[in-house]
Amino acid sequence: MKKLLFATVFALMLQGAGSATAQVYPSRPITIVVPFSAGGPTDALARTLGERMRAALGQPIIIENVTGAGGTIGVSRAVHAAPDGYTVSIGHLGTHVVNGAIYPLQFDLLKDFAPIALIASNPMMIVTKNAVPATNLKELIAWLKANQSKITAGTAGVGSGSHFSAVYFQKLAGVQLQFVPYRGTGPALLDLVAGQIDLIVDQASNSMVQVQGGKIRAYAITTDKRLAAAPSIPTVDEAGLPGFHVALWSGLWVPKGTPPDVIAKLNAAVMEALADAAVRKRFADVGLEIPPREQQTPQALGAHHRAEVEKWWPIIKAANIKVE
Numbered sequence: 186m187k188k189l190l191f192a193t194v195f196a197l198m199l200q201g202a203g204s205a206t207a208q209v210y211p212s213r214p215i216t217i218v219v220p221f222s223a224g225g226p227t228d229a230l231a232r233t234l235g236e237r238m239r240a241a242l243g244q245p246i247i248i249e250n251v252t253g254a255g256g257t258i259g260v261s262r263a264v265h266a267a268p269d270g271y272t273v274s275i276g277h278l279g280t281h282v283v284n285g286a287i288y289p290l291q292f293d294l295l296k297d298f299a300p301i302a303l304i305a306s307n308p309m310m311i312v313t314k315n316a317v318p319a320t321n322l323k324e325l326i327a328w329l330k331a332n333q334s335k336i337t338a339g340t341a342g343v344g345s346g347s348h349f350s351a352v353y354f355q356k357l358a359g360v361q362l363q364f365v366p367y368r369g370t371g372p373a374l375l376d377l378v379a380g381q382i383d384l385i386v387d388q389a390s391n392s393m394v395q396v397q398g399g400k401i402r403a404y405a406i407t408t409d410k411r412l413a414a415a416p417s418i419p420t421v422d423e424a425g426l427p428g429f430h431v432a433l434w435s436g437l438w439v440p441k442g443t444p445p446d447v448i449a450k451l452n453a454a455v456m457e458a459l460a461d462a463a464v465r466k467r468f469a470d471v472g473l474e475i476p477p478r479e480q481q482t483p484q485a486l487g488a489h490h491r492a493e494v495e496k497w498w499p500i501i502k503a504a505n506i507k508v509e
């Protein structure tokens with residue numbers, strides 16, 4: 186009888202502690218670990234979202250760039266952090282799905298993370314330096330074939346969105362590229378503008394401003410409808426590479442074991458940020474599509490994450506992509 190009494194009291198104490206955590210959470214700054222270098226699309230997403238989440242949570246949001254190995258170094262740093270809501274992992278289809286099929290990760294991307302929310306999605310954009318002698322995708326593919334394996338393509342490392350999308354592009358277009366890995370597509374884009382590399386299959390949100398400024402050239406986007414932010418850029422279906430569709434979605438996660446009340450507070454702050462007019466405009470201007478509110482719940486990200494692992498792992502494993 187005494188044991189039952191003790192267990193009941195202990196359970197009530199734990200439950201109280203859980204809600205007590207949420208009552209004081211957050212009591213100090215929260216860190217979002219960005220697994221790529223500053224200046225790239227994932228970094229920009231984290232900073233825009235974090236800036237607005239600060240108002241909702243009442244604590245500073247610190248962006249920590251932890252780079253390398255296609256994003257796996259940063260994701261590993263986040264997944265092994267204390268499950269207290271003060272370390273958040275931002276990532277995407279590449280870092281939280283594809284890398285699980287390429288790298289011998291020491292953690293499980295589905296089981297060791299708890300989902301917070303889907304943030305936004307954008308297609309990839311095939312872009313080159315201005316000096317490339319092609320004015321459309323068919324001419325670009327012909328030029329790539331005529332210069333097999335001499336053409337350099339910037340990526341954010343093996344398994345990154347820019348890498349696996351370029352591998353997919355190679356396969357569908359029947360071309361061979363020389364991959365040049367960077368710690369993010371921020372620095373890769375700087376080299377493309379400078380003409381140091383030839384091509385990137387980049388997140389549309391990253392290349393958009395440079396394309397609109399005439400600093401680089403865009404050939405197509407990997408989706409079936411044109412972006413309102415860039416109506417002159419054709420889809421891959423229109424441009425002659427039908428079916429080359431990649432939607433690079435991004436999300437936020439915390440380590441498993443983070444208290445549910447803390448997850449609920451983080452999710453509410455994300456949803457508030459995604460409803461903010463200024464955030465919505467900044468995302469729309471670079472081609473980022475925000476999911477509908479019913480898709481912004483932790484459960485929705487969890488279901489999407491599982492479905493994407495089931496879809497992509499067989500494809501990636503069949504493509505036999507190796508970590509160089």
Ligand code: MLT
Binds near residue numbers: 369
């Ligand atoms: C990627 O290529 O996976 C990312 O866009 C890289 C980045 O966010 O810098």
